């Protein structure tokens with residue numbers, strides 16, 4: 062898949078002409094184009110790990126269709142729900158300037174598309190290039206409803222690195238032999254930790270280290286000497302993953318659709334939601350090399366899927382044939398936080414960037430788990446008769462059901478949310494120390510944090526040791542942000558602020574808050590709307606590790622939310 066395969070068709074202004082699966086039409090306006098797609102959400106039979114399963118997919122494909130667009134293009138995707146679950150689609154990392162209606166999280170920016178219903182997402186790619194992805198944003202449907210969203214530079218603009226001979230999207234996923242919705246339902250019923258997955262996948266296939274997977278193992282054929290751009294996406298539901306390619310160094314050139322100063326590494330770590338673009342030169346002896354991914358797991362006494370997924374990088378000139386066993390790359394131990402830190406702290410923006418320095422909203426959010434005491438019984442199977450919960454600043458986020466937050470705000474519907482999300486923890490404590498049991502139970506609420514258009518924002522994201530410290534990939538909708546610092550233990554404003562990188566910090570949309578540590582992000586609230594911020598580990602999101610920002614309109618049309626589309630689904 063490369064730039065030549067862009068879904069470009071002859072100039073046309075027609076709407077959905079006799080829709081067929083995965084139809085893509087493109088209309089040209091000056092240089093920018095409009096890409097029309099149809100996504101049919103449907104039940105599909107997938108053969109994996111010795112069994113045939115019914116799973117929800119888009120257009121019968123798993124992973125779903127790759128969208129290939131250019132910076133400045135318009136994307137129009139009509140989603141038709143032919144499945145038996147409510148569904149929404151989120152365009153992960155797309156800023157959605159003034160189009161929050163197209164963002165997708167269920168009950169935040171829209172009510173879900175009901176079975177038989179449809180909704181058309183329309184948005185413009187504004188000043189973004191690189192690798193993003195799309196996924197379902199309702200319950201756990203994203204386990205099988207996801208795909209790559211690749212944004213090429215504008216026509217005639219080069220990459221800021223030598224042009225690759227080949228580009229390969231690599232989607233890391235997580236597979237359950239049981240229907241993921243029933244895994245979720247069981248966990249919601251019992252209050253315990255959801256069952257871990259049975260396999261990880263690369264482009265939908267577990268690879269030949271699992272039973273019955275040899276046939277499906279993904280093979281990438283490369284030419285000797287070729288420079289390959291790997292666009293790696295962690296689409297796993299609940300797990301951070303290490304990734305490596307045997308005998309090949311990887312040069313990191315971008316993450317979350319923001320370029321960085323290139324650096325070389327032998328292993329990557331991606332939290333769910335994150336993307337990393339790397340250049341690989343096929344300069345090894347012609348042969349077969351595994352690329353492999355497995356867990357980076359940080360929760361203490363927390364079960365995780367300890368399996369390894371593989372695909373094969375196969376040199377075209379290889380004469381060893383398909384019989385030779387590929388070489389497996391070494392991957393760090395599941396708890397190798399030192400390697401993760403060495404990797405993540407190398408990211409820098411390519412140039413000096415404009416980081417906000419005068420901060421209007423100086424926020425401090427704890428992120429962590431919790432336990433709710435309950436009456437012993439089948440619905441109380443968390444540790445010591447509890448149910449698991451999670452929170453930010455001790456508020457476990459509750460989604461509304463009557464309408465979406467955005468509609469409630471836009472149409473002034475009272476009683477759906479409040480705007481009293483705490484800017485700092487309601488109680489200060491030794492966040493990463495031995496937290497007294499009395500602090501473990503959060504409150505529940507639909508609390509938003511309100512900001513004026515154009516405000517400058519700093520957020521300290523602080524992990525807690527409640528139940529366990531753990532690395533949390535925190536994703537902000539509608540924005541990307543600069544990561545100005547990170548560290549371990551409790552954030553200390555006097556000491557830690559002095560070491561912030563305000564020169565060339567990396568820009569991201571998902572920040573992995575270090576286990577038992579903190580990360581500090583900054584951004585300008587220049588996109589009006591209601592924007593979810595949440596842990597991208599879906600089990601934590603399900604437990605309430607989320608909050609939402611309400612960014613008010615500024616002056617005039619260019620600083621205001623567009624009106625809602627006529628086909629916005631009702632609740």
Ligand SMILES: *[C@@H]1O[C@H](CO)[C@@H](O)[C@H](O)[C@H]1NC(C)=O
Nearest residue numbers: 239240243244245247255256
């Ligand atoms: C979860 O795992 C337990 C123990 O292995 C098993 O009994 C149960 O059926 C599983 N539930 C689902 C929904 O996979």
Ligand SMILES: *[C@@H]1O[C@H](CO)[C@@H](O)[C@H](O)[C@H]1NC(C)=O
Nearest residue numbers: 358365366367368369395396
């Ligand atoms: C994970 O699996 C490997 C073998 O593949 C084993 O050596 C290791 O002990 C396992 N680790 C855990 C924490 O289960």
Ligand SMILES: *[C@@H]1O[C@H](CO)[C@@H](O)[C@H](O)[C@H]1NC(C)=O
Nearest residue numbers: 359394395396397398399400
């Ligand atoms: C990782 O886990 C192993 C046991 O599974 C333990 O021996 C080792 O000390 C741990 N390393 C770190 C850095 O926690």
Ligand SMILES: *[C@@H]1O[C@H](CO)[C@@H](O)[C@H](O)[C@H]1NC(C)=O
Nearest residue numbers: 432443444445446447498528
């Ligand atoms: C459960 O209770 C036991 C006994 O009081 C205690 O040792 C353990 O730490 C508790 N576990 C949790 C997760 O609260």
Ligand SMILES: *[C@@H]1O[C@H](CO)[C@@H](O)[C@H](O)[C@H]1NC(C)=O
Nearest residue numbers: 455488499500501502503504
């Ligand atoms: C969270 O709020 C609950 C209810 O007010 C309280 O019992 C608990 O101690 C609070 N915990 C923290 C960490 O603020």
Ligand SMILES: *[C@@H]1O[C@H](CO)[C@@H](O)[C@H](O)[C@H]1NC(C)=O
Nearest residue numbers: 146147172173175462631632
């Ligand atoms: C699907 O969405 C509708 C509208 O919000 C809601 O009434 C219904 O309960 C949802 N169904 C499920 C199974 O969540």
Ligand SMILES: [Cu+2]
Nearest residue numbers: 533596598601
């Ligand atoms: Cu989390």
